[in-house]
Amino acid sequence: xxNLFRILFLIISLFGFQYSSNAAEKIxxxxxxxxxxxxxxxxxxxxxxxxxxxxxxxxxxxxxxxxLSYRNLAEKGGPEFSEAQVKAIAASFEVKDGPNEDGDxxxxxxxxxxxxxxxxxxxxxxxxxxxxxxxxxMSVLVKAxxxxxxxxxxxxQGYEEPPAGITLDxxxxxxxxxxxxKIKMANQLSDGLVEYSDGTNATVEQMSKDVTTFxxxxxxxxxxxxxxxxxxxxxxxxxxxxxVYFSMKRIWSGIKTEV
Amino acid sequence: xxxxEYTPKSKVGKWFNDRLPLLTLAxxxxxxxxxxxxxxxxxxxxxxxxxxxxxxxxGLVLAMHYIAHADMAFDSVEHIMRDVNYGWLIRYIHAxxxxxxxxxxxxxxxxxxxxxxxxxxxxxxxxxxxxxxxLMMAAAFMGYVLPWGQMSFWGATVITNxxxxxxxxxxxxxTWLWGxxxxxxPTLTRFFTLHYLIPFLILGLVVLHIWALHVPGNNNxxxxxxxxxxxDTVPFHPYIVIKDGFALLMFMIVFAFFVFYTPNILGHADNxxxxxxxxxxxxxxxxxxxxPFYAILRSVPDKLLGVVAMLSAIxxxxxxxxxxxxxxxxxxxxPLYKQxxxxxxxxxxxxxxxxxxxxxxxxxxxxxxxxxxxxLHFLVxxxxxxxxxxxxxxxxxxxxxxxxxxxxxxxxKNRESLKN
Amino acid sequence: MSEKKTNRRDFLFTATYAVGAVGAGAVIxxxxxxxxxxxxxxxxxxxxxxxxxxxxxxxxxxxWRGKPVFIRRRTEDEIAEARSVxxxxxxxxxxxxxxxxxxEWLVMLGVCTHLGCVPLDQKGDYNGWFCxxxxxxxxxxxxxxxxxxxxxxxxxxxEFVDANTIKIG
Numbered sequence: 001x002x003n004l005f006r007i008l009f010l011i012i013s014l015f016g017f018q019y020s021s022n023a024a025e026k027i028x029x030x031x032x033x034x035x036x037x038x039x040x041x042x043x044x045x046x047x048x049x050x051x052x053x054x055x056x057x058x059x060x061x062x063x064x065x066x067x068l069s070y071r072n073l074a075e076k077g078g079p080e081f082s083e084a085q086v087k088a089i090a091a092s093f094e095v096k097d098g099p100n101e102d103g104d105x106x107x108x109x110x111x112x113x114x115x116x117x118x119x120x121x122x123x124x125x126x127x128x129x130x131x132x133x134x135x136x137x138m139s140v141l142v143k144a145x146x147x148x149x150x151x152x153x154x155x156x157q158g159y160e161e162p163p164a165g166i167t168l169d170x171x172x173x174x175x176x177x178x179x180x181x182k183i184k185m186a187n188q189l190s191d192g193l194v195e196y197s198d199g200t201n202a203t204v205e206q207m208s209k210d211v212t213t214f215x216x217x218x219x220x221x222x223x224x225x226x227x228x229x230x231x232x233x234x235x236x237x238x239x240x241x242x243x244v245y246f247s248m249k250r251i252w253s254g255i256k257t258e259v
Numbered sequence: 260x261x262x263x264e265y266t267p268k269s270k271v272g273k274w275f276n277d278r279l280p281l282l283t284l285a286x287x288x289x290x291x292x293x294x295x296x297x298x299x300x301x302x303x304x305x306x307x308x309x310x311x312x313x314x315x316x317x318g319l320v321l322a323m324h325y326i327a328h329a330d331m332a333f334d335s336v337e338h339i340m341r342d343v344n345y346g347w348l349i350r351y352i353h354a355x356x357x358x359x360x361x362x363x364x365x366x367x368x369x370x371x372x373x374x375x376x377x378x379x380x381x382x383x384x385x386x387x388x389x390x391x392x393x394l395m396m397a398a399a400f401m402g403y404v405l406p407w408g409q410m411s412f413w414g415a416t417v418i419t420n421x422x423x424x425x426x427x428x429x430x431x432x433x434t435w436l437w438g439x440x441x442x443x444x445p446t447l448t449r450f451f452t453l454h455y456l457i458p459f460l461i462l463g464l465v466v467l468h469i470w471a472l473h474v475p476g477n478n479n480x481x482x483x484x485x486x487x488x489x490x491d492t493v494p495f496h497p498y499i500v501i502k503d504g505f506a507l508l509m510f511m512i513v514f515a516f517f518v519f520y521t522p523n524i525l526g527h528a529d530n531x532x533x534x535x536x537x538x539x540x541x542x543x544x545x546x547x548x549x550x551p552f553y554a555i556l557r558s559v560p561d562k563l564l565g566v567v568a569m570l571s572a573i574x575x576x577x578x579x580x581x582x583x584x585x586x587x588x589x590x591x592x593x594p595l596y597k598q599x600x601x602x603x604x605x606x607x608x609x610x611x612x613x614x615x616x617x618x619x620x621x622x623x624x625x626x627x628x629x630x631x632x633x634x635l636h637f638l639v640x641x642x643x644x645x646x647x648x649x650x651x652x653x654x655x656x657x658x659x660x661x662x663x664x665x666x667x668x669x670x671x672k673n674r675e676s677l678k679n
Numbered sequence: 680m681s682e683k684k685t686n687r688r689d690f691l692f693t694a695t696y697a698v699g700a701v702g703a704g705a706v707i708x709x710x711x712x713x714x715x716x717x718x719x720x721x722x723x724x725x726x727x728x729x730x731x732x733x734x735x736x737x738x739x740x741x742x743w744r745g746k747p748v749f750i751r752r753r754t755e756d757e758i759a760e761a762r763s764v765x766x767x768x769x770x771x772x773x774x775x776x777x778x779x780x781x782x783e784w785l786v787m788l789g790v791c792t793h794l795g796c797v798p799l800d801q802k803g804d805y806n807g808w809f810c811x812x813x814x815x816x817x818x819x820x821x822x823x824x825x826x827x828x829x830x831x832x833x834x835x836x837x838e839f840v841d842a843n844t845i846k847i848g
Contacts, residue, residue, distance in 0.1 A: 039520070236705075251497050
């Protein structure tokens with residue numbers, strides 16, 4: 001047993017080591033309590049719904065979310081809008097379809113199975129409209145940035161006047177959490193920018209938290225299922241390990257040696 | 260291996276076994292005499308078999324949904340993560356499974372280094388093991404390319420460019436590897452093919468590895484040969500099966516924790532950005548299990564020599580049975596070697612650490628010293644140590660330190676924790 | 680094997696085996712279920728078709744769940760013919776009233792029930808469909824009349840969303 005604990009210790013310290021090497025250049029991000037962290041972490045439905053509102057009203061004019069479909073909004077573990085609500089949401093978008101019998105492309109109202117409509121036809125069009133900078137697709141953005149949710153949450157609130165000595169080109173803004181501090185996205189959020197239908201006060205902090213929660217879900221739509229299954233799997237493994245341990249003791253009881 | 264001829268009891272069994280001796284094989288595997296003093300470091304062979312099978316099964320499943328095309332690979336991975344039933348679970352098992360596989364293989368290798376399992380008569384087992392390790396690295400590297408994220412693309416670019424260090428034909432080889440003038444769709448499809456093939460090669464080599472093991476039998480923590488099988492060994496089933504099973508379950512708990520609670524911690528955020536040939540990520544770092552070799556590569560200021568140093572660092576292991584001149588296997592009875600062993604472990608960990616850091620200033624200096632020491636250990640320390648070192652007296656049999664009455668009892672107890 | 684063979688009926692071992700077997704089962708299920716239709720495929724399970732431009736006596740073929748669906752606007756004569764057939768003449772007895780709720784429109788999966796080929800329109804001995812693969816003849820209600828196919832062509836679930844739109848699935 002002693003050896004076994006030594007092995008476990010080694011494994012943990014190895015990965016701890018890896019983790020700390022990743023964290024070497026860590027910046028202090030703004031902190032908030034995320035409901036989806038921890039062994040039983042779940043999304044806050046209301047925050048997801050508000051986050052979706054912020055995304056549609058603010059972000060979606062430049063940022064696509066190409067891996068999401070409208071149906072996802074009604075799926076378990078997500079914002080869980082009702083099916084009728086999502087149908088209405090989808091129908092409010094014009095989706096390009098076709099070709100029809102005459103060979104022409106046409107637009108029709110969105111359906112549940114449609115992907116989120118993109119703000120630009122392609123990357124080049126997006127760059128052309130944004131001074132050469134491509135507003136990244138936000139489907140997996142949280143997983144694609146070091147610091148994850150804390151980084152996004154901080155970035156949205158990190159706009160400041162540049163310190164003396166730093167000059168910024170046109171269309172470049174100062175953000176204290178951005179890598180290199182220069183960002184081509186202007187500050188988008190201001191208090192009261194959106195009007196939450198559930199009456200929540202739309203402060204910058206609140207909107208940042210809501211939209212970041214929404215982005216976490218969009219990057220990990222099965223997070224809740226994962227946490228639930230993980231807990232069951234680990235409890236199961238511990239039970240089986242205990243049983244096997246005592247079985248092993250029984251089997252080895254006649255042998256004079258270490259187990 | 261068993262000391263009696265095996266004959267199946269049933270008539271059908273006998274008929275079948277006379278034509279294809281599968282039952283004899285099964286009987287050999289269950290009765291296989293295993294030293295009774297094996298400790299938990301010996302359970303990693305079984306754990307590795309589990310890792311290989313897990314990777315093959317989850318890999319087959321992923322291949323049913325993955326699309327090996329530069330325009331669709333990234334999308335198809337997201338499709339697996341979002342839409343395929345349990346796709347997220349299977350992909351996270353596969354991705355973290357690679358890390359767990361390497362974790363286990365490193366423990367397995369360092370166990371062999373500590374207890375001298377590579378020494379006569381087990382050199383072939385060791386060399387097959389090194390080939391398996393090389394193939395694992397190839398499979399892991401190509402597998403990392405498949406999601407076609409930024410790290411995939413730039414990792415592939417950097418690693419394939421290593422071949423350009425070869426004089427005269429280097430550039431030609433790189434173009435040949437790529438199937439074009441850069442890493443692109445042809446590269447992706449061939450990497451997918453090879454990534455699919457290699458695990459089966461590994462599986463074949465694992466059979467040989469175990470076959471070669473079953474000829475001399477297992478080494479053991481004391482490192483001396485088995486004198487009396489009836490006294491020193493236990494049948495593989497059920498004794499070792501249950502013990503391996505117990506260790507495997509402990510391993511699976513760690514594995515499950517990664518898969519379910521921190522599935523992306525061992526990966527790199529940049530790999531969730533689709534490959535873009537116009538933008539290189541700020542830091543290109545390989546997966547953690549390749550970092551020590553990456554550090555060796557970067558510590559040499561010359562392109563060709565860097566590649567040579569990196570390859571030598573792995574290939575030197577194949578010569579280990581002859582570089583280590585000591586006849587004593589287990590480090591338990593080699594007080595000096597034991598110290599150097601732990602220095603080597605620290606050295607490799609340091610190499611791994613600096614491999615993750617930018618190659619500049621102090622990090623570069625540390626990497627150079629650690630690289631030099633790595634080679635010094637194998638090329639100078641080991642051969643000299645075997646000739647100069649005064650080893651402790653060996654016990655008469657592997658049961659002796661357990662049963663007591665030996666002058667080595669206390670040594671064995673303290674240093675080996677061979678407790679009753 | 681040594682003499683120390685343990686008693687298999689021992690409760691501890693039985694429990695260990697049982698718990699282990701449950702886990703093995705739980706691990707196998709995701710590996711099987713991943714081959715079932717995924718969420719994006721299921722989301723496409725229904726299709727809406729605009730049939731305003733289909734004239735009487737014409738058939739259009741639309742793709743639904745990767746298979747052809749025949750939508751035929753039947754003439755008065757065809758309806759009369761389909762409804763006049765006696766049930767005892769049929770290999771797979773079904774009335775036309777059951778198959779086409781709105782007699783003018785026959786909506787049917789265009790897949791031969793023999794081995795899955797697509798039958799040809801307005802061919803065969805019964806003025807309906809004819810499957811070129813192995814010679815099955817279907818009538819104007821899509822019922823099997825002659826040949827190796829065992830059953831009538833399948834009617835999918837569908838509804839008229841409005842006078843000109845059919846929702847299949």
